[in-house]
Amino acid sequence: MAQNWTSDIKVILAAGAELDAAYQTQLSEIGIPVHIGTITEIHHSDGKVYAVTLDEGERVDVGTLLWTPPEKPSPLVENLVDNLGLELNEDGHVEANEMQQTNVERLWAAGDVQGWTGAIESANAGGMAAFFMAHGWYGEPRED
Numbered sequence: 001m002a003q004n005w006t007s008d009i010k011v012i013l014a015a016g017a018e019l020d021a022a023y024q025t026q027l028s029e030i031g032i033p034v035h036i037g038t039i040t041e042i043h044h045s046d047g048k049v050y051a052v053t054l055d056e057g058e059r060v061d062v063g064t065l066l067w068t069p070p071e072k073p074s075p076l077v078e079n080l081v082d083n084l085g086l087e088l089n090e091d092g093h094v095e096a097n098e099m100q101q102t103n104v105e106r107l108w109a110a111g112d113v114q115g116w117t118g119a120i121e122s123a124n125a126g127g128m129a130a131f132f133m134a135h136g137w138y139g140e141p142r143e144d
C-alpha cells in the first residue's frame with residue numbers, strides 16, 4: 001500500500017520482533033531496508049516528522065510514519081467480559097461462532113470487535129448476526 005505513495009520506504013522493526021526470512025528477502029529485492037530497534041525519539045519540526053532515533057542510537061531519516069498501535073478491548077467489551085463472562089480470544093477480540101453468536105446467550109458479535117475486518121466484512125457479519133437473531137426468534141420458515 002505504501003508503495004502507492006512513495007518509492008522511499010523503510011521498515012523499522014522493534015528489537016525482538018520476528019520477520020519471516022522469505023519476507024526479509026522480498027523486501028531487500030525491492031530495495032526496502034530494515035532497521036532493527038525500538039523508536040525512542042521522534043524528531044519533528046512545525047508538526048512534521050523528519051527522523052527517528054532507535055534505542056541503539058541509530059538515527060533514521062523519515063518523512064512520515066505508518067504504524068499499527070497495540071489494540072485493547074473497548075470499555076463496552078471490557079464491561080461485558082466483567083459482568084456477563086463474555087469470552088475473548090488470545091488477541092483480545094470477541095469470540096463468536098459461524099452464526100455470530102458469542103458464548104453469552106442472546107449476545108451476538110460482528111465487525112471490528114472480532115478483529116480488524118474492514119467495512120464490507122463487518123456489514124456482512126452484522127447482516128448474518130441479524131439473520132440468525134431473527135431465525136432464533138421465529139424458528140424455521142414455514143414451508144406452506
Ligand SMILES: Cc1cc2nc3c(=O)[nH]c(=O)nc-3n(C[C@H](O)[C@H](O)[C@H](O)COP(=O)(O)OP(=O)(O)OC[C@H]3O[C@@H](n4cnc5c(N)ncnc54)[C@H](O)[C@@H]3O)c2cc1C
Pocket residue numbers: 074076110111112113116117118119120122123
Ligand atoms: C482511519 C480508518 C480508515 C479505514 N479505511 C477503511 C477502508 O478503506 N476500507 C474498509 O473496508 N475499512 C476501512 N476501515 C475499517 C472500517 O471502518 C471498520 O472495519 C468498520 O467500520 C467496522 O465496523 P463496525 O460496525 O464493526 O464498527 P464501527 O464502524 O466502529 O461502529 C461501531 C459503532 O459503535 C459505537 N459505539 C461504541 N461504543 C458504544 C457504546 N458503548 N454505546 C453505543 N454505541 C457505541 C461507535 O460510536 C460506532 O458508531 C478504516 C478504519 C479506520 C479507523
